[in-house]
Amino acid sequence: MDKLEAKHNTNDVVLKMQNVRKSFNTGLPNEVEILHGIDLILKRGEFCAVVGPSGSGKSTLLNIVGLLDRPTEGSLSICGEETTRMDDHALTRVRGHNIGFVFQFHNLLSAFSALENVMMPLLGEAEFPNKEMTERAAMLLDSVGLTPWRDQPAYQLSGGQQQRVALARALAMNPALLLADEPTGNLDTKSADAVFELLRKVSREQGMTVLFVTHDPSLAARCDKTIKVVDGKVVDDKEVDDKVVS
Amino acid sequence: MSEKALEASELKTLPSWQPFEWIVALRFLGEGRTQTAFIISGVALGVAVIVFMSALMAGLQSNITKSVLSGQAHIQLQPAKETVRPLRSSNSTLAVGAVVEGAIIQTPLQRIDSIDQWQSIMVQISEIPDVLVVSPAAKGSALVVRGNTSQAISINGVKPDLYFQIIDMTDKMVSGTMDLTGSDILIGIELASDLGVSLGDKIRVTMATGADNTLTITGIFDFGNKTANSQTTYVALRTAQSLLGMVGSVSVLDVNVKDIYAAETIAQRIEASTGVQADSWIKNNAQLFTSLGAQQSSNTVIRLFVALSVALGIASVLVVSVVQKSREIGILRAMGITRGQILRTFLLQGGLLGLCGSIIGTARWAVGFVRFYYWFCDGRGWIIDLDANANR
Numbered sequence: 001m002d003k004l005e006a007k008h009n010t011n012d013v014v015l016k017m018q019n020v021r022k023s024f025n026t027g028l029p030n031e032v033e034i035l036h037g038i039d040l041i042l043k044r045g046e047f048c049a050v051v052g053p054s055g056s057g058k059s060t061l062l063n064i065v066g067l068l069d070r071p072t073e074g075s076l077s078i079c080g081e082e083t084t085r086m087d088d089h090a091l092t093r094v095r096g097h098n099i100g101f102v103f104q105f106h107n108l109l110s111a112f113s114a115l116e117n118v119m120m121p122l123l124g125e126a127e128f129p130n131k132e133m134t135e136r137a138a139m140l141l142d143s144v145g146l147t148p149w150r151d152q153p154a155y156q157l158s159g160g161q162q163q164r165v166a167l168a169r170a171l172a173m174n175p176a177l178l179l180a181d182e183p184t185g186n187l188d189t190k191s192a193d194a195v196f197e198l199l200r201k202v203s204r205e206q207g208m209t210v211l212f213v214t215h216d217p218s219l220a221a222r223c224d225k226t227i228k229v230v231d232g233k234v235v236d237d238k239e240v241d242d243k244v245v246s
Numbered sequence: 247m248s249e250k251a252l253e254a255s256e257l258k259t260l261p262s263w264q265p266f267e268w269i270v271a272l273r274f275l276g277e278g279r280t281q282t283a284f285i286i287s288g289v290a291l292g293v294a295v296i297v298f299m300s301a302l303m304a305g306l307q308s309n310i311t312k313s314v315l316s317g318q319a320h321i322q323l324q325p326a327k328e329t330v331r332p333l334r335s336s337n338s339t340l341a342v343g344a345v346v347e348g349a350i351i352q353t354p355l356q357r358i359d360s361i362d363q364w365q366s367i368m369v370q371i372s373e374i375p376d377v378l379v380v381s382p383a384a385k386g387s388a389l390v391v392r393g394n395t396s397q398a399i400s401i402n403g404v405k406p407d408l409y410f411q412i413i414d415m416t417d418k419m420v421s422g423t424m425d426l427t428g429s430d431i432l433i434g435i436e437l438a439s440d441l442g443v444s445l446g447d448k449i450r451v452t453m454a455t456g457a458d459n460t461l462t463i464t465g466i467f468d469f470g471n472k473t474a475n476s477q478t479t480y481v482a483l484r485t486a487q488s489l490l491g492m493v494g495s496v497s498v499l500d501v502n503v504k505d506i507y508a509a510e511t512i513a514q515r516i517e518a519s520t521g522v523q524a525d526s527w528i529k530n531n532a533q534l535f536t537s538l539g540a541q542q543s544s545n546t547v548i549r550l551f552v553a554l555s556v557a558l559g560i561a562s563v564l565v566v567s568v569v570q571k572s573r574e575i576g577i578l579r580a581m582g583i584t585r586g587q588i589l590r591t592f593l594l595q596g597g598l599l600g601l602c603g604s605i606i607g608t609a610r611w612a613v614g615f616v617r618f619y620y621w622f623c624d625g626r627g628w629i630i631d632l633d634a635n636a637n638r
Contacts, residue, residue, distance in 0.1 A: 068576075128266075129261065
C-alpha cells in the first residue's frame with residue numbers, strides 16, 4: 001500500500017482505501033464477504049471508471065466510498081479524514097460536504113421541482129431557504145442546460161433531463177468526490193453521451209474527482225483510469241479485458 | 247451562465263420562513279394527498295368520538311348534579327344524634343366506673359333538637375371564604391287538615407331571603423310568590439291537587455303535640471318530583487318555630503359553597519371547628535357519586551382506547567409512509583441530510599396529521615355528532631321525559 005500511496009502527493013489524495021473488506025451476516029453461518037481487501041487511491045481531478053460484471057461488488061464499493069455503508073475491516077479516508085471510526089453524524093457531515101451522488105434510477109424527489117431538487121443539499125445544510133442558494137441552484141441548472149425546465153416538477157422531466165438535474169444537485173455542495181453509479185445506464189446513447197461529457201467537463205473545470213460505475217466499455221475507455229472489480233477484488237486498469245465488461 | 251438564470255425575480259423559490267423539515271414534510275403530505283385526506287378523516291373521526299363522549303358525560307353529570315342540588319343544600323348542619331351512654335358500675339362487686347356487661351342497650355328516640363348557639367355558628371361559617379350563603383331552618387313533621395282530609399307533610403321554616411339563595415325556587419314556582427310572612431305557606435303542586443286547594447285558600451297545620459295554625463297558601467311550586475311535591479311545604483321561620491315548639495331555635499343550618507365538589511372537605515372543616523354534625527351533599531348521595539365515578543371511569547377507558555387506536559393508526563400509517571419513502575430517504579441521506587432531520591420530518595408529518603385531524607374533528611365532527619345525537623336519540627327530550635314519568 002505504501003508504494004501505491006507514494007505515487008501521490010498527500011494533499012491531492014481525495015480517496016484512500018486500504019485493505020477494505022465488507023462482509024454481510026457477520027458472525028452468522030451464512031456470512032459472506034463481498035469485498036476482499038480493496039486498496040484504492042484517487043487524486044484530485046481524476047476521472048475513474050469502475051467496471052466489472054454484475055454481482056462483483058461495484059455497488060457495495062460505491063456505498064462504502066459514499067459513506068452510506070461501513071467497511072467490516074480496513075480504513076477509508078475522504079479528503080484526508082479517516083472515516084472508519086466516525087459516528088453517524090460526522091459521516092453525514094463528510095458525505096454532505098465532500099461527496100456528491102448520481103444514481104442510475106430514482107434520482108430526484110418527485111414532490112419538488114428541478115430547481116428545488118438542486119437546492120435540497122444546500123437547504124439541508126442551511127436549514128432555511130435563502131436567495132443565495134436559489135441563485136446557486138439556478139446557476140447549476142443553467143450549467144447543465146436546464147434553465148427552461150427549472151420550475152417543472154421532477155417527474156415531468158425526461159430521463160436525460162432528470163440525470164442532468166441529479167448532476168446539478170450533486171454539484172451543489174461543490175464536492176471533492178463525485179460518485180456516479182451507472183448514471184447513463186438508463187439513457188439512450190445520445191443522452192448517455194451528453195451526460196458523460198457533462199461529467200467530464202465538470203471534472204476538468206472544477207478539478208473534481210469522479211468515480212464512475214459503468215457497463216459501457218466505450219465510456220470506460222474515455223476515462224482517465226479504469227479499475228475493474230471482479231469477485232470483490234480490484235484488478236489494475238492495465239489488466240482490463242473489454243470483453244468481460246458487458 | 248446566462249442572464250436568465252440569475253434573474254432572481256423570476257425564480258420560484260421555497261418560502262424563506264419554513265425550515266427544511268417543514269418544507270419536506272408538507273411536500274410529502276401534499277404529494278400523497280389522498281392518503282393524507284384519509285388519515286386526517288380517521289383522526290378527525292376518533293377525536294370527534296372522544297369529544298362527543300366527553301361532552302356527553304360532562305353534560306349528563308352536570309344535569310344529574312344540578313338536578314340533585316336543586317332540592318338540597320350543599321352542606322347541612324344538624325345537631326348530633328342522641329346516643330346511649332354505657333351503663334357503668336357503681337357497686338363494690340365490680341370496679342367503680344367499669345362498663346356493666348350484658349346490659350340491654352336501647353337506641354334512644356331522636357327528638358327534634360336545636361343547634362346550640364346557632365347564631366354564632368352561623369356567623370362563624372359565613373366568614374369561611376368558600377361559603378356563599380348560610381340559612382337557618384326549623385324542620386319537622388306535621389299534618390295538614392282540610393275538611394275531612396288530612397295528609398302528612400314536612401314543615402320547613404325558613405328565612406326566604408336566605409333560604410331561596412340555597413334552593414332557587416324562581417323557575418319552580420307554578421303560581422304565587424316566594425314571600426313568606428307569619429301566616430303564609432308554600433305547598434307543592436301535588437299536595438294542592440290532593441287537597442283541592444289553590445292560591446289564597448287556607449289550610450290547617452297540626453302538630454303531633456297538638457299545636458296548630460291556620461295558614462294561607464301564597465305559592466304553589468313544582469320540584470319535578472312527586473314525593474317532594476306532595477310533602478314539602480315552606481313557612482316562615484318564626485311560624486315553624488312556634489309550631490315545632492322550638493322558639494328561638496333552629497334544627498338545621500343549610501350552607502351553600504362556591505365549589506360544590508369541595509363540599510365534603512368544607513363540611514369536615516366546619517364539623518371540626520363547630521362540633522356540629524355537618525353532612526355534605528356528596529356524603530348524602532354517596533351511591534349516586536359512586537355511579538357517576540364508575541360511569542366516568544368507563545368513559546375514560548373508552549376514550550383512552552379510542553385515542554390509542556387513533557395514535558396507533560397514525561403510527562402505522564407513518565411506518566408505511568416511511569417504507570414508501572425509503573427511496574426519498576436514501577436520496578436525502580446521500581445528499582448529506584442527517585438522520586435527525588429525516589426523523590423530525592416524519593414526526594412533523596405525524597404531528598401535522600394529528601393536529602389537523604384534531605381541529606377538524608373537534609370543530610366539525612363534534613357538532614355533527616351532537617346534532618345527530620339530538621336528532622336520533624332526542625337526548626334532551628329523553629331527560630325531560632324521565633322527569634315527567636317520575637311525576638306520574
